[in-house]
Amino acid sequence: MIHDAQMDYYGTRLATCSSDRSVKIFDVRNGGQILIADLRGHEGPVWQVAWAHPMYGNILASCSYDRKVIIWREENGTWEKSHEHAGHDSSVNSVCWAPHDYGLILACGSSDGAISLLTYTGEGQWEVKKINNAHTIGCNAVSWAPAVVPGSLIDQPSGQKPNYIKRFASGGCDNLIKLWKEEEDGQWKEEQKLEAHSDWVRDVAWAPSIGLPTSTIASCSQDGRVFIWNCDDASGNTWSPKLLHKFNDVVWHVSWSITANILAVSGGDNKEELQMQPQIDHLP
Amino acid sequence: MEEFDGEPAVTVIPGVNSKKNQMCFDWGPGEMLVCETSFSKKEKSEMVPSCPFIYIIRKDVDVYSQILRKLFNESHGIFLGLQRIDEELTGKSRKSQLVRVSKNYRSVIRACMEEMHQVAIAAKDPASGRQFSSQVSILSAMELIWNLCEILFIEVAPAGHLLLHLLDWVRLHVCEVDSLSADVLGSENPSNHDSFWNLPGNTQTLTELELKWQHWHEECEQYLQDSTFATNPHLESLLKIMLGDEAALLEQKELLSNWYHFLVTRLLYSNPTVKPIDLHYYAQSSLDLFLGGESSPEPLDNILLAAFEFDIHQVIKECSIALSNWWFVAHLTDLLDHCKLLQSHNLYFGSNMREFLLLEYASGLFAHPSLWQLGVDYFDYCPKLGRVSLELHIERIPLNTEQKALKVLRICEQRQMTEQVRSICKILAMKAVRNNRLGSALSWSIRAKDAAFATLVSDRFLRDYCERGCFSDLDLIDNLGPAMMLSDRLTFLGKYREFHRMYGEKRFADAASLLLSLMTSRIAPRSFWMTLLTDALPLLEQKQVIFSAEQTYELMQCLEDLMSRRPVRGESDIQQLQDEDIETTKVEMLRLALARNLARAIIREGSLEGS
Numbered sequence: 001m002i003h004d005a006q007m008d009y010y011g012t013r014l015a016t017c018s019s020d021r022s023v024k025i026f027d028v029r030n031g032g033q034i035l036i037a038d039l040r041g042h043e044g045p046v047w048q049v050a051w052a053h054p055m056y057g058n059i060l061a062s063c064s065y066d067r068k069v070i071i072w073r074e075e076n077g078t079w080e081k082s083h084e085h086a087g088h089d090s091s092v093n094s095v096c097w098a099p100h101d102y103g104l105i106l107a108c109g110s111s112d113g114a115i116s117l118l119t120y121t122g123e124g125q126w127e128v129k130k131i132n133n134a135h136t137i138g139c140n141a142v143s144w145a146p147a148v149v150p151g152s153l154i155d156q157p158s159g160q161k162p163n164y165i166k167r168f169a170s171g172g173c174d175n176l177i178k179l180w181k182e183e184e185d186g187q188w189k190e191e192q193k194l195e196a197h198s199d200w201v202r203d204v205a206w207a208p209s210i211g212l213p214t215s216t217i218a219s220c221s222q223d224g225r226v227f228i229w230n231c232d233d234a235s236g237n238t239w240s241p242k243l244l245h246k247f248n249d250v251v252w253h254v255s256w257s258i259t260a261n262i263l264a265v266s267g268g269d270n271k272e273e274l275q276m277q278p279q280i281d282h283l284p
Numbered sequence: 285m286e287e288f289d290g291e292p293a294v295t296v297i298p299g300v301n302s303k304k305n306q307m308c309f310d311w312g313p314g315e316m317l318v319c320e321t322s323f324s325k326k327e328k329s330e331m332v333p334s335c336p337f338i339y340i341i342r343k344d345v346d347v348y349s350q351i352l353r354k355l356f357n358e359s360h361g362i363f364l365g366l367q368r369i370d371e372e373l374t375g376k377s378r379k380s381q382l383v384r385v386s387k388n389y390r391s392v393i394r395a396c397m398e399e400m401h402q403v404a405i406a407a408k409d410p411a412s413g414r415q416f417s418s419q420v421s422i423l424s425a426m427e428l429i430w431n432l433c434e435i436l437f438i439e440v441a442p443a444g445h446l447l448l449h450l451l452d453w454v455r456l457h458v459c460e461v462d463s464l465s466a467d468v469l470g471s472e473n474p475s476n477h478d479s480f481w482n483l484p485g486n487t488q489t490l491t492e493l494e495l496k497w498q499h500w501h502e503e504c505e506q507y508l509q510d511s512t513f514a515t516n517p518h519l520e521s522l523l524k525i526m527l528g529d530e531a532a533l534l535e536q537k538e539l540l541s542n543w544y545h546f547l548v549t550r551l552l553y554s555n556p557t558v559k560p561i562d563l564h565y566y567a568q569s570s571l572d573l574f575l576g577g578e579s580s581p582e583p584l585d586n587i588l589l590a591a592f593e594f595d596i597h598q599v600i601k602e603c604s605i606a607l608s609n610w611w612f613v614a615h616l617t618d619l620l621d622h623c624k625l626l627q628s629h630n631l632y633f634g635s636n637m638r639e640f641l642l643l644e645y646a647s648g649l650f651a652h653p654s655l656w657q658l659g660v661d662y663f664d665y666c667p668k669l670g671r672v673s674l675e676l677h678i679e680r681i682p683l684n685t686e687q688k689a690l691k692v693l694r695i696c697e698q699r700q701m702t703e704q705v706r707s708i709c710k711i712l713a714m715k716a717v718r719n720n721r722l723g724s725a726l727s728w729s730i731r732a733k734d735a736a737f738a739t740l741v742s743d744r745f746l747r748d749y750c751e752r753g754c755f756s757d758l759d760l761i762d763n764l765g766p767a768m769m770l771s772d773r774l775t776f777l778g779k780y781r782e783f784h785r786m787y788g789e790k791r792f793a794d795a796a797s798l799l800l801s802l803m804t805s806r807i808a809p810r811s812f813w814m815t816l817l818t819d820a821l822p823l824l825e826q827k828q829v830i831f832s833a834e835q836t837y838e839l840m841q842c843l844e845d846l847m848s849r850r851p852v853r854g855e856s857d858i859q860q861l862q863d864e865d866i867e868t869t870k871v872e873m874l875r876l877a878l879a880r881n882l883a884r885a886i887i888r889e890g891s892l893e894g895s
Contacts, residue, residue: 010682055710057718075718100707211672259647259676 001045008051008058015060017046023062023072025079037079041070047093053100056120061106063092069108069118071126083126088112093140099147102166109139109170115180117188131180131188135172140202143217144168146209167191169217171201177219177229179239196241199223203253207260218244218263220251226265349419351403352611353655355396359615360658362388366622367665379438382623386434389615390427397423425584426612428457429603432591433616436560438623443559444490447551454548494557501527528554530573543574544588560594567592596625600637614645614662639666643673650677660695671699679704683712693731706732713737722748723757726774730764735771742773746780750815755781776807783819796823796830803842813846817874824877833885840878847871 001019007028008015013036014026023039023046044065052059058074059082069092073082089112098105104120115134119127145167166182179192199222207216217229217239226244231237244263253266366385373381400420407413435441435449508523524532528550533540540546547570551558558566567589571581581589583606590598603613620626621638642662649659659677663670678696683689689712696704709732716725722744729737749755761781768778779802786795799820802808808816820839823830831839 010680012682053707053711055707055714057714208676209672210669210676258680259643259673261643 003046004048006049006051009054013051015049015051017049017062017064019045021046021064021066023049023060023070025060039070039072039079039081041081041084042066042068044091047091048095050095050097050106052097052104052106055100056104059104061095061097063095063108065091067092067110067112069095069106069116071106071118083118083124085116085118085126085128087116087128087130088114090138093138094142096142096144096168098144098166098168101147102164105166107142107144107168107170109134109142109172111138113138113172115139115142115170129186129188134170134178134180134190135174135176137173139170139172140200141171141204142168143170143204143206145206145215148209169204169206171204171219171221173200175199175201175221177201177204177217192237192239194219194229194239194241196227197221197223197225202251205254205256205263207256208258210260216260218254218256220254220265222250224249224251226251226254226263228263351396351400351419354399355392356611356649356655356658358392358395359389359611360661362392363615363618363665364661366619369622379440382438382619383434386430386438386619389619390430390434393423393427393430397427422607424457426607428453429584429587429591429599430612430616431456432588433599433620436563436591436594437596437620437625441560442490443557444493446560446563447548447556447558450548451552454545490557497556526553528552534573534576537574540574543571543585546570546574564589564593596620597637600641604641610641610645610648614641617641639668639670642666643669646670647673647677650681653682656681657691657695664699674699675701675704679707683708706734708732710734710737713741717741717744723760726757726760730767730770730774733770735774738771739773742771742777745777746773746812755784772807773809776802776809776812779807780816787823792823792826792828792830796820796835799823800831800835800838804838810846810849813842814870817843817846818870821874821877824881829881829884829888831881831885833882833889836878836882836885840875840882843871843874843878 002016003018005014005016007013012027012029014028014033015023016026017023021040021042021044023037023042024035025037025039027034027036039062042062042064046062046064048063050061052061058079060072060079061069062072063069067086067088067090069085069088070081071083071085072079074080085108088108088110091111092108093111094109096107098107106118108116108118110116113133113135115131117129117131119129121127147164167179169177169179171177175195175197177194177197178190179194180188181191183189194217197219201219201221203220205218207218209215213232215231218226219229220226224247226247227241228244229239229241231239245265247265251265253264255264256262257264362385366382369378369381369385397420400416400423404413404416404420407416431453435446435453439449441449504523504527508520508527514520521532521535525536530550533546533550533553537546540549544567547567550570551566555562555566571585571589575581583602587599587602587606590602600613600617603616604610607613617626617638618641621636626637643666646659646662646666649662650656656677660674663674663677666673678692678701681688681692683692689708693705693708696702696708709728713725713728713732713734714737716722716728717740722741726738726741726745729741745755745757745761755761758781761778762785764774764778768775779798783795783798783802786792786798799816803813803816817839820831
């Protein structure tokens with residue numbers, strides 16, 4: 001049983017993961033399907049896969065019921081396990097790569113309620129930061145905010161990294177969506193708590209930025225509801241939810257198209273539903 | 285709490301039993317993946333999927349059609365021409381330009397239709413033949429609608445001319461010969477007919493025309509009432525037709541292929557000077573009469589009706605629903621927008637209808653390996669969200685060849701999309717490093733202004749040099765120019781290479797100074813100092829004194845500096861001991877050479893000039 005399938009950045013490769021504990025990679029150019037790799041290493045069903053940005057090479061992350069997160073890398077044409085993170089006490093449910101501007105950073109959400117952040121520091125080394133008790137009972141989903149350089153439109157001098165404010169959203173079994181922000185000392189702090197769902201939050205998805213000063217997050221839950229959260233001001237303080245739709249059953253998954261004009265929602269009543277999602281236009 | 289209206293559209297995936305199993309999905313850059321799964325995260329799952337496949341769902345499959353590609357390419361040219369029409373133009377000249385554009389679009393559709401028709405006839409198997417034929421009818425419908433829109437909205441034909449245009453329109457689209465009008469022309473009053481329809485160049489006004497027609501109409505009515513033709517039922521029914529009698533017309537239904545043919549014929553005989561605003565009454569009733577309650581209107585009928593009602597938004601909406609790609613509505617709406625016909629509808633996305641449709645169309649083009657280039661121009665002409673949409677899409681184009689990468693980069697650079705340039709260059713640099721093409725990697729990282737990566741690549745170059753004793757990609761390194769300043773390591777690489785060049789050109793004094801400065805200025809990484817000092821050896825051993833006393837002192841300082849920082853070696857194996865031996869020998873040689881040079885330098889500097 002396939003649990004997740006993801007296209008790479010260019011739509012040329014497909015990664016799938018399954019309850020048979022394997023992660024498979026296919027070349028899907030020109031309508032073909034050639035199996036490139038069958039990666040074994042997990043000891044339980046694999047829930048999710050995520051491709052890193054191609055500027056870091058061909059890198060894939062996977063997370064599993066076996067409480068592990070594995071990072072796979074392609075070197076000289078072959079795929080190998082590059083790193084294994086075993087810092088959680090129960091199933092890891094979701095992995096999400098941060099915007100490439102921040103470096104190579106992976107967020108992982110687990111049923112032990114914690115979220116861990118793995119940052120690549122070079123030479124095969126990964127630094128781990130853990131947010132314990134992010135959500136009581138468990139964390140089901142993590143999603144990064146798009147990279148936005150704060151304030152300035154001036155080109156940064158070469159070689160210097162601009163001061164990005166790193167943010168991501170997480171959804172958990174405490175029915176909450178939490179927004180996390182990295183402080184100057186490198187620690188992660190809970191910035192906002194978004195309450196509207198009446199049951200476990202199953203998925204969160206931060207919409208890609210289309211240049212408007214607003215931020216948008218979609219969330220879906222066991223309670224059958226899909227909310228769209230909008231924040232108007234740049235400081236990210238006031239979030240207001242709009243109910244997109246109430247379905248008759250659990251909603252498992254939400255996902256934005258790359259220009260954020262369509263939100264796809266997968267409902268428990270087993271139909272694939274596609275929505276035209278209007279963005280709130282604030283330009284006169 | 286606000287709620288959004290509208291039910292989401294449901295798409296059914298064939299082969300997947302959506303009643304039994306759940307589906308997971310993800311977005312690709314241009315498509316969507318769907319497969320059966322189970323979301324409940326238990327270790328052992330009870331549900332067994334019946335369908336082992338993953339489906340790739342694409343919205344814009346038409347981009348892959350060979351023949352339609354011509355449509356996209358040629359209409360792209362027309363689109364660009366339209367955008368560049370001088371905004372200053374007004375009145376008649378503007379209108380004629382816009383009409384010309386519209387005719388151009390239509391001729392492109394017809395050309396495409398013709399080609400597809402040929403392919404349909406030549407098709408080997410009936411299934412594909414049918415597919416092509418249905419494409420032909422879709423294109424034909426598109427041309428039909430566009431033509432009508434041109435007459436009503438762009439040409440804005442006034443009463444009188446309107447019917448002429450509509451006649452042409454129907455004649456163009458009805459395959460069978462209009463035998464009815466042939467009959468009429470051959471009938472009793474040809475002279476009246478001839479002069480009546482001699483409109484082009486005619487100096488008659490509309491009123492004069494109307495009067496004449498009224499006169500003629502009354503004459504016909506008189507004939508009917510007097511039962512002049514009672515003996516010939518054929519001629520009588522002809523007379524009734526000429527009087528626009530609907531029932532009589534409908535009796536000839538088989539000759540009328542559709543309701544709009546009926547409509548125009550009816551108008552011809554009952555109200556030839558019909559005004560545009562009155563059209564819709566006739567249209568609706570013609571449709572109803574023709575269908576006669578037996579069948580219901582098809583999408584095409586509704587679109588045409590909406591056009592007759594001058595409801596542009598309805599036309600666009602219905603076309604969007606009925607057609608499988610955005611080409612038609614995007615281009616038509618853009619043209620109508622240029623005619624200033626679209627109210628600024630407060631649509632959320634893209635802020636107006638025109639932009640929304642163009643964005644959708646252009647996004648679809650990006651799914652195609654070469655048509656994406658057309659998409660770029662369309663985004664350029666979407667003032668609100670075009671740029672950011674382009675930014676998001678262009679990064680996703682697979683850069684399989686250097687040529688393609690350069691093309692993409694040029695497009696980004698032309699539009700000052702520096703972030704995208706940087707990102708793409710970084711990706712290419714990384715790819716080059718993995719394929720061991722260091723020169724390529726270096727030039728990409730310079731173009732990306734990526735200091736960190738440039739350092740990485742420079743390190744690789746230096747490492748290669750240490751291993752092989754020579755540089756690769758000399759051309760590149762020699763011609764770095766100001767780009768050298770990007771990173772310290774890169775600067776060192778460039779300067780080090782310069783040192784070698786100077787040595788080769790026997791400019792020993794310059795080479796010596798450079799070598800020394802590389803160490804004293806700390807540009808050289810410490811790990812490289814030994815190599816540099818070893819490079820100094822031949823200079824120290826030369827017959828003439830190259831390094832001055834002061835320089836020699838500095839070199840000695842560097843050597844001692846380097847030695848003092850060496851970690852104390854613990855237990856080592858044979859290989860390490862051997863390496864150590866070599867190291868020690870080298871250091872000794874250096875010390876000796878430095879001492880000798882110092883002595884010679886002091887003597888030389890101490891002596892008087894010329895003595």
